[in-house]
Amino acid sequence: MRNTKLIQLLSKLDTNELKAFDKFVISPYFNTNKRIINLWKYLKKYAPSFDSAKFTKEKAFKATYPKEAFNENNLRQLRSKLLKLVEDFLAIERFKNDDFRFRKEIGDAYLEKGIKDEFEKKNRALQQSFGATHFLTSQALKQKLSIHHQAYFNEWHVEENQYPENLAACTEILEKFYLHQKLLYTIEWLSFRKKYNLRLPNNIKNYVEYLRKHSPEEYNETIHSTFENAVKLLLQEDKALANNIYIELKTQFVSIYEKIDKKSKNLLLRLLINYCIDAAHKGRETSKDMFELYRLGISDGAIFYKNLLTNVSFINIVVSALKVNEIKWADNFIRKESYRLYQPQKTIYLSIANANIFFYKEEFENCLRLLSSMVSTNLTTVEVIKRSLKLKAAFECYLLDVNYKGIIYADLESFSKFIKRKKILSPGKRMGFLNFINFTKRFINLIEKEATQKDLTNLHDLLIQQAEIPNDYKKWLSKHINKYIKMELHKATP
Numbered sequence: 001m002r003n004t005k006l007i008q009l010l011s012k013l014d015t016n017e018l019k020a021f022d023k024f025v026i027s028p029y030f031n032t033n034k035r036i037i038n039l040w041k042y043l044k045k046y047a048p049s050f051d052s053a054k055f056t057k058e059k060a061f062k063a064t065y066p067k068e069a070f071n072e073n074n075l076r077q078l079r080s081k082l083l084k085l086v087e088d089f090l091a092i093e094r095f096k097n098d099d100f101r102f103r104k105e106i107g108d109a110y111l112e113k114g115i116k117d118e119f120e121k122k123n124r125a126l127q128q129s130f131g132a133t134h135f136l137t138s139q140a141l142k143q144k145l146s147i148h149h150q151a152y153f154n155e156w157h158v159e160e161n162q163y164p165e166n167l168a169a170c171t172e173i174l175e176k177f178y179l180h181q182k183l184l185y186t187i188e189w190l191s192f193r194k195k196y197n198l199r200l201p202n203n204i205k206n207y208v209e210y211l212r213k214h215s216p217e218e219y220n221e222t223i224h225s226t227f228e229n230a231v232k233l234l235l236q237e238d239k240a241l242a243n244n245i246y247i248e249l250k251t252q253f254v255s256i257y258e259k260i261d262k263k264s265k266n267l268l269l270r271l272l273i274n275y276c277i278d279a280a281h282k283g284r285e286t287s288k289d290m291f292e293l294y295r296l297g298i299s300d301g302a303i304f305y306k307n308l309l310t311n312v313s314f315i316n317i318v319v320s321a322l323k324v325n326e327i328k329w330a331d332n333f334i335r336k337e338s339y340r341l342y343q344p345q346k347t348i349y350l351s352i353a354n355a356n357i358f359f360y361k362e363e364f365e366n367c368l369r370l371l372s373s374m375v376s377t378n379l380t381t382v383e384v385i386k387r388s389l390k391l392k393a394a395f396e397c398y399l400l401d402v403n404y405k406g407i408i409y410a411d412l413e414s415f416s417k418f419i420k421r422k423k424i425l426s427p428g429k430r431m432g433f434l435n436f437i438n439f440t441k442r443f444i445n446l447i448e449k450e451a452t453q454k455d456l457t458n459l460h461d462l463l464i465q466q467a468e469i470p471n472d473y474k475k476w477l478s479k480h481i482n483k484y485i486k487m488e489l490h491k492a493t494p
Contacts, residue, residue, distance in 0.1 A: 001057040002050055006083040011048045017093070018047055024089045025082075036082050039064045043082075100126070100143050108150065116156055123151050137223065137261045138184070141177040145170060176224075182207060183227035187267060190234040208235065223260060226252040230271055239282075246275055250289065257296065265302035269293060277316075283471050287323035294320055295329075298337070309340040311349040312381060318353045322360040331357055348377060352385055359389060364396040368407075380424055387415045388433070392476060395440065399480070408444065412437055432468045439463050439477060447484070456485045 042063035046055040107122030152166035229249040236242040276286035294317045297303030321330035358367035371390040398404040460481045
């Protein structure tokens, strides 16, 4: 019974929804079947988890049909009727919470009943609720279109020698809505094409070619130019021009953030953050921008999907905060938002997040201890993050205590073997990590040999020239080599 649609749906209701549904079921306006009420009274004792051993279909039937022998078919039919009530309840709740739709339905009721004055009064009030703003989301455009559509297409709209203002409004709004949606879908298609090498539909392809040839048009509504710049950012291959578009797009996005819907926010957040990640891989410093974007998306939940957060995004948020020295913020984020992580890897990613906190606090032994206690997984992304951080923590411990020499060499060898056998990684990524491991080994050898400033400088120059090493790892290793160069320079200074 736990796997039925009814239980699956009831298990998703929060405390307030369960209380409201309780009133809904017993209301004679919505339900007059007492057996359904009895079934609900039994079920609500175990809601929303339904994980008690006492919860069985036999007992559910007994609560509903106390004097009859168990009958699977009867219980199934009653369950279906209760499921229909839950669905009706959720639909009505959505309707009640949609103020615009609720008010419009009242106006439509007056229209249907032929009460002209009240219909026009309600319609005008809805039109005025949008104010004089030219800035409208796709949802607002749909709503405004429905108001003017209803105001024009009714039995009273035709008056001689009068300009059809509502028809003109419908035409203008429809054009804006179409443009907005076309930009939205184009962004999605370009994002998927980049990720999965998909072929673009002809109408999207033609629109993309149009945008390539034309400079951004001037719109009264900032959202149109924002989405157009989003498309152009996905299309632009020139690094400098792409960066200029990114800066303009980010500025626009922040300025309109409070005015757009969450779906648009999520779309633009993902686009801007992915650009920052790609730019960081190519050597640009984007930590500050990434942290600002993540924090903005967290502020109102726009970054989340169904109130959840992908495990990799969770780590990215923590690391982006740590890179700009927001250690306390990152610590609070882990404690407050960890419930959003997906199971069953939640514990693993929490450990990695806390290990990063230890690393940036320079508590390297605690970091190493936590990472060493984690069991190996078959998740390549997890293992790359874990092993690379463990290697850096072991190296930091080695610089403070030479007794960690054995551990650092073991980690270097283990990480190298892991990368070589993981064919799922792209050749570029595999080469980048192997180069990082090789340079780390060479640096340790120079430390062991008490190398000269010249040897260290040569190694540093080669490191900087090596394009395939991930930027974060290159910066970390460069910092340490530079530190030793300065130490040798200080020794040579009389």
